[in-house]
Amino acid sequence: MMFDKKFPLVTFIDTQESLNQLVEQLKQSNMIALDTEFVRTRTYYAQLGLIQVYNGDVLALIDPVSGINLTEFWGLLKNENILKVLHSASEDLEVFAHYGDVMPTPYFDSQIGAGFAKMGHGLGYANLVHQLLGIELDKGESRTDWIKRPLSDKQLTYAANDVFYLYHLFPMLKQKLEEFGRWDWALEESANMCQGRLDAIDYDNAYLKVKNGFQLSQIQLAYLKPIAKWRLKTAVKKDIAVGFIIKDHALIALAKSKATTFAQLSSVKELNEHEKRKFSKHLLSNLQNADLENLPQKIDVIAFRPDYKQSFKTVKSKLVSIAENNEVPIEIFASKKYIHDFLSWYWSDNKGNNPKLLVGWRGMLALSTLSSLEL
Template sequence: MIAFEYVSDDAALADLVAHYQQSDILVLDTEFVRTRTYYANLGLIQAYDGKRLALIDPVSITDLSGFWQLLSNPNIVKLVHSCSEDLEVFAHYGQCQPTPLFDSQLAASVAGLGHGLGYAKLVEMCLDVSLDKGESRTDWLKRPLSDAQLQYAANDVYYLYQLYPILKQKLIEQQRLSWAEEESQRMTEGRLAEIDFDNAYLKVKNGFQLNQQQLAYLKVLSTWRLQKATHRNLALGFVVKDHGLIGLAKKQPKNMMELGKLADLTELEKRINGRDMLAVMQKADLDNLPELIDVLALQPGYKAGFKEIKARLLEICEAEQVPSELMAAKRHIHDYMNWHWNNKQGDSPLLLNGWRGKLAAPALLSLTF
């Protein structure tokens, strides 16, 4: 049994934060529920500095501001595992990001232990400990939490503290510690930016199929959907699905009778949001039409160029013993090609920066495609 303290009031949290402020390393994890909501509903925060392992109850505590401030302390390394969703939680509830950051999943990948390793697998590989993941799907908002739930939560930070020196030593021996730190810190970038309501339409699946007039309708509909989702804390798909927005933009119904005939919308979507969507579509700015969505993969020469870049990167990965998932991911190649075909204007792509740039830039810049 792992010893922990359950922190459920403001005074206990203040004492804990004062203690953690003197720490060099702080392991972090969160437990939350996210089924129909836009934002995760935070149920528990786990923290451990090697001395005090705390399970912090955000349902009971009224003021978490001291804890959020702790996460920005530059003198404390924040240790996490596969933290993308945790970072969303910190951004939404604390308007903060944990810096400096060290993600053990990324570190394991950089060190050559395997890409995308789960926490339990990594613990088993490095510490020869088998963890019970039986509570991974549980209601973290329900109170009281069971002993099994609490032990499960404590495990997630207790063993991660032990993993850190092992991973760090491997990276130092390979002269790649800075790589792992670079990858970890990049995960926090842009997470505190305000929600971009105006450009929500660019994230709608298959938006590239629409002409400019149709995009004008998609733009106002997507902005309305995102505003409603954030205001009511509903997942986007539980307001209206992407398929429904595309159908509305293409067919542009003028009244409830026409809207009722749309097969792209569910009956529930029509009944709850039909009139609102018709009203929103009246606001489409048809005098200032959006630009067509340019799909890079449809351009002539894309497939050949992609294949050539991918092959060159895989050669580098093999020679340098770098996981191909880190170096040759599709999105990285796509960004490089977009930059190259845009006359090398705008921000330099990731493949030309940091440790990737040191390995790949000479080879990539010599390519013509």
């Protein structure tokens, strides 16, 4: 095919007045293509550098670094009358949650859509543009420091491309999905990506995400719990990735040591000297306040069950067959996590919410097969 759409004038939005005007224009849209550019190195949260949006008439690059108030724009993302189209948007959703406390609704992810449209799993944006529009994109600016100003014309063009072509390929992708009867599947799976992202941070259960916590006894977990909570709170407050405060293996060593004095803490070799100097008081305070009267439950790792590997293999084999018969990428249909969650649910005598494999479009394909299994 020959793509002949003229590239529109790009508007750089860095004043409150221009942003307010843009939002009013976008409110009249049925669909907008959306993207963000950000930087993430040592920070807990991604640093938002640019927001790109295109509704077929107006292509705007919004500059959050300028300090403009984005409240009205975030409100636009909740407008039920406007479909928000993004590509591979997991990290964009993190940005929306942190900066706007919002999820785009309704929302369509073109990478998910491409998978359902039998174009391939995990398809990159440039590949999708090439397949549908025949355009070769220059991705040379993908490592740009989007916080630094001014941005070059080449960088701005790169950013604008991400929504210009997305807007124009969307109708073609939607048509493919409708022909396959999978448009609703793509919307459902896109919505699944948004689930839980606006939940409050669960500081109390931070210890459950510390690697190898399952190795610890209940008493050791009681010591791990307060220091994991302190680390996460510190990371959020200082906007530093948790691993750049204290590594997981050091937290595990501290919990095993049950250190409650400076001498005991100093003997924990997994803590480096910088960490000991900077954090000893905080760590000791939390370790000394470990609640030994109400011990956490030992972390149950079902993967250690003697029948886990064979059961996992059995379930996966059934699901691979279903995925192949329906030409759905197994990576979308049944990730390792989804199979693991199904087995956890199955062995808990079906307690709690039904696992993902039994609901929605997945349930339509897999429910009868999985319901008949005996593991």
